[in-house]
Amino acid sequence: MSDDLRPIRPGDLDAIASLFFNAVTEGATRYSEAERRAWAGPAPLSAEDWTQRFVGLDVVVAEVGGRLTGFASLRPDDGLLDHLFVAPDRQGQGTAARLLDHFTPRARWTQASRHARPFLERHGWQVERREVVSRDGQQLERFVMRAPSTGRTRAVGSERQGEA
Template sequence: MTALVRPYQAEDCAACWAVFHRAVQIGARNHYTEAQRNAWSPSMPRPTRSRCARLMQAMTLVACDPVDNTVIGFMSLLGDGHLDMAFVEPDRMGRGVAGMLHDGILARARENGLTRLTTDASHLARPFLMRRGWRVIAPETIGRKGIELERFRMDLQIGDRQ
C-alpha cells in the first residue's frame, strides 16, 4: 500500500478523530468487547479545540490516500517520547500504512534526540509494535466509564538504530 505521509495540519483534526473512532469501533472489534469499545470511544468525537490541540502540540504524522488525499491513519508522538496515538482506518489495516507512519515517527524521534520511546498499547497495537522492536514492560488495566480495559505499557530503545 502506498500512502502519502506528511505532518499533521489543523484541517486534519476532524478526519483524524474519525479515524480514531472507526479504528476503535471496527478495527478493535476482535480484541475488545462492545462495552469496552463504547467506553473507549462511545460516539464520533467532535473536533473540539482541546482534541485538535492535542494533535497539533504533538509530533503528529498523517497518512493520506494518494488518490483522493483522505486521511487514512495517523500517529502522534509527545515531546517526551511517548507515542500517544496510533490509529489506521479499519479497511486499510494490514496494508503497510501503520508501518509507514511508524517509520516517520522514528525518524522524527531521532531528529529530536530521543533515545527511548514509550506507549500504552492496545491489544491490537501490541503485536504490531513488538514486530518493530518494542517490548512489553507490563500489562495494566485502566477504567473508563466504569469499564475495565487492558493495555500494555511498552518501550523502544532507538538510539542510533536504523
C-alpha cells in the first residue's frame, strides 16, 4: 500500500515524536547505539518541542491507513531539507522517496546523516563537506549535501540541533 502525503496537522505531533525517536534509535543503523541515543535523546520529545522545531518550516507527513509513516520539512527561505524521517518498518518501501519528491522543486541543501547519505546520493544529491557535531558526549558525523542542479549551497550550516 502506498503512502498518502498531506500537510501536518496539530494532532500529528505526538506521532511525529514517536516516529522520529524510533527512526533514529531503531533505523539509523550506521550509527552506534550510543550515538543513536545521543541523537534521539532518552525519550521522544514532546509535542511542544516539535512545535518549536517546525516554526518557519513547511512540513508534510506520509500516512497509510491513518498511521503516520514518515515526515519531511523544508525551510523555504534557503531550501534546507531539514527533516526526512521514515518509520523503521517502512524504510525501503518508497516512503522517503515520496517525501523527497514532494520537496524536490524547492530543496537545495541538507545536513544528512550517515543513514540518509546513500539514499540522497541515489537521488542525485552530492556531498559538499563532512561535519561532526557533538551531542551528549558523542561525535556524530553528518554531511552537508546539495540537491541536483542547485550549485553550491547558500548556507554553510544550521543552528538546528535535532538532526545529524
